[in-house]
Amino acid sequence: MGNRLGVALLWHLHQPYYKEPDGRYRLPWVYLHAIKDYAEMAAHLEAHPAAKATVNWTPTLLTQLSDYAVRLARFLDHGEPVGDRLLDWLSGAVPLPEDLEGRRQVVQACRRANPPTMVHPHPHFHHLLAWVEEGGFGCCCERLRYLNDQFLYDLLTWYHLAWCGVSLRQKEPTLQRLAAQAAAFSGEDRRALVRVIAETIATLPERYRRLAERGQIELSLTPYGHPIAPLLLDFAAAHESRPQDPLPEKNYPGGAERLRWHLDAGFALFEELFGFRPNGLWPAEGAICERSLALFAEYGVQWCASGEKVWFASAQASGWDTDYLASKHGLFAPIAWRDQPLRLFFRDDGLSDMIGFTYQHWRAEDAVEHLVAALERIAASYGAEAGEHTVLIALDGENAWEYYPNNGWDFLTLLYERLSHHPKLVMRTVSEAVAARHEPNRLERVRAGSWVQGNLATWIGSDAKNRAWAALVALKEAIDARWATWDEARRAVVAQQLAYCEASDWFWWFADHNPLEAVTEFDFLFRAHLAEAYRLLGSAPPEALAQPFATGGGAAELGGTMQRAQ
Numbered sequence: 001m002g003n004r005l006g007v008a009l010l011w012h013l014h015q016p017y018y019k020e021p022d023g024r025y026r027l028p029w030v031y032l033h034a035i036k037d038y039a040e041m042a043a044h045l046e047a048h049p050a051a052k053a054t055v056n057w058t059p060t061l062l063t064q065l066s067d068y069a070v071r072l073a074r075f076l077d078h079g080e081p082v083g084d085r086l087l088d089w090l091s092g093a094v095p096l097p098e099d100l101e102g103r104r105q106v107v108q109a110c111r112r113a114n115p116p117t118m119v120h121p122h123p124h125f126h127h128l129l130a131w132v133e134e135g136g137f138g139c140c141c142e143r144l145r146y147l148n149d150q151f152l153y154d155l156l157t158w159y160h161l162a163w164c165g166v167s168l169r170q171k172e173p174t175l176q177r178l179a180a181q182a183a184a185f186s187g188e189d190r191r192a193l194v195r196v197i198a199e200t201i202a203t204l205p206e207r208y209r210r211l212a213e214r215g216q217i218e219l220s221l222t223p224y225g226h227p228i229a230p231l232l233l234d235f236a237a238a239h240e241s242r243p244q245d246p247l248p249e250k251n252y253p254g255g256a257e258r259l260r261w262h263l264d265a266g267f268a269l270f271e272e273l274f275g276f277r278p279n280g281l282w283p284a285e286g287a288i289c290e291r292s293l294a295l296f297a298e299y300g301v302q303w304c305a306s307g308e309k310v311w312f313a314s315a316q317a318s319g320w321d322t323d324y325l326a327s328k329h330g331l332f333a334p335i336a337w338r339d340q341p342l343r344l345f346f347r348d349d350g351l352s353d354m355i356g357f358t359y360q361h362w363r364a365e366d367a368v369e370h371l372v373a374a375l376e377r378i379a380a381s382y383g384a385e386a387g388e389h390t391v392l393i394a395l396d397g398e399n400a401w402e403y404y405p406n407n408g409w410d411f412l413t414l415l416y417e418r419l420s421h422h423p424k425l426v427m428r429t430v431s432e433a434v435a436a437r438h439e440p441n442r443l444e445r446v447r448a449g450s451w452v453q454g455n456l457a458t459w460i461g462s463d464a465k466n467r468a469w470a471a472l473v474a475l476k477e478a479i480d481a482r483w484a485t486w487d488e489a490r491r492a493v494v495a496q497q498l499a500y501c502e503a504s505d506w507f508w509w510f511a512d513h514n515p516l517e518a519v520t521e522f523d524f525l526f527r528a529h530l531a532e533a534y535r536l537l538g539s540a541p542p543e544a545l546a547q548p549f550a551t552g553g554g555a556a557e558l559g560g561t562m563q564r565a566q
Helices: 029-047 059-078 085-091 102-107 115-119 123-133 143-148 149-163 166-171 173-181 187-202 205-214 230-231 233-238 255-276 290-298 308-317 322-327 349-361 363-387 404-421 430-436 465-485 490-499 504-509 516-537
Strands: 005-013 053-057 215-219 303-306 335-336 343-346 390-396 425-427
Touching: 005 029, 005 363, 005 430, 029 059, 029 085, 029 149, 029 166, 029 187, 029 205, 029 404, 053 059, 059 187, 059 205, 059 255, 085 102, 085 149, 085 187, 102 143, 115 123, 115 149, 115 404, 123 143, 123 149, 123 516, 149 173, 149 187, 166 173, 166 187, 166 303, 166 404, 173 187, 173 363, 187 205, 205 215, 215 230, 215 255, 215 430, 230 233, 230 255, 230 290, 255 290, 255 490, 290 363, 303 430, 308 322, 308 343, 308 349, 349 363, 349 390, 363 404, 363 425, 390 430, 404 425, 465 490, 465 504, 465 516
Parallel strands: 005 053, 005 390, 005 425, 053 215, 303 343
Antiparallel strands: 335 343
16 A cells, blocks of 8 residues: 555445334335346446445435335245335336326426436436426426326336436436337336346345455444434433523433444344444444444444544544644544544545535546545645555435436546546545554544534534434333333333434424425335334323424425435
8 A cells, every 4th residue: 555645435335214113104214225226336336446445334225125125025036015105007017007196296206306316317207207297387287187107107117217326327228218218108117127126225234234344345343223322321421512492401321322222232133134233333424422422332343433623622622733733634533532542533524515416416537536635635645654644535325326316426426436546546445544543643542423523513512403302302211111011022122112212313304494205205204104103102192292293394305315415
């Protein structure tokens, strides 16, 4: 590796738990991102054997991918419905709705794609949607009355073809044949498409395991349910960065034990799927505090990553030189925390967010040139010492690409090619970056925060978020009051259900600036999971759970999962 500056790409793959208590999937983003992004990220690495990256998996995503694989196999073998309305409409396992509102829902579901990059490039798909929308889309759109089943089946087929990644469309003859056919898709055509989806999902763990076995990628983990660790441990962690924010009256009870549960369950699932224990963690939303770090170290975690603003605040609190902090030099290497063997690594927020939110608007060649030039300037600033330093670029591995032309294929292809063979830069996994730094800098203090503005305000501190936490606290108190009376089997079921309720994702969306549709869906799922936990206790859900915590009302949702902004 010599004196080349390290570049560590960390792709965080995450979806919250979309399955309702009755077993049906309310939202389709797990399988849609699987065929568009998770398979695509593996394909990029397979096509560039000299490239390296760290891929972080959340257990709730892995659990749902495994569940989809089983359900899709049952459909193909026995015709059983999958339990996802989009897939079941596409396959014909469930009849299309006959009423006007039901048919509106089919069309509405097929509109959830970013038009410039996922609809307009497919003329037949664009034409189908445009025909309906010309009538003024809504619950009373007159044109919906004239849609026969074949129109809806063609729309569903094109929707799924548009969600298939570039690599999948390039290698799968079935997809090429269907795209050329363009219309009048039969039941056999649609079943063939479902088979491609099933095979793609079923082979994902093995593809990533092979990449890890040959040392090309490092696989890391997030605690099971994607909980905000500092808030499970103590709501007061939010006051370390924003002391003025109001907090719920009661702290979350037994948070340390719950974080241990998420770690135990996450490691167990990871080892079951991949056959080994990971070295590192990307905590949910990069949120850390001193108590969570101590617990991670107790579990033998070798590295943990967070955001640049957490680094800056922690370095200030630890007495680092102000001029040194302004240069950002101390950011580009793993850092020791007190006397713990755990190493902390902080992402470069500027470069990470350029990929996440800005380069999508640029020509791929210009974007890659801009990013590489920035890395070259960092390398030049270190001179002969560049080899011990690494720039961490970390972001979601799925949400950005639907806003890029061609699903980001051109950008990522050029980026991997440039970084794989650059004379001054070398791609590293995070563990390799840790090994390259011989005498790390040391933090004595860590200020609680996340990758979002370095604080925890995205998840607590507003009226809606605090009321949601209060509802979760009340549920946990009800569970604790009965815990000693249950056998191990019942405890396991309740603990699993509680994990779904503790996910960070619900609190993220409880804000009025978020889109109405997204807020409504996530609010419904959160309340449904809380209500199911009460049913497992043998109690009626509190009446308050019948009312939403937030209503949203921000800009309309354009893409599949709504690109999450800082």
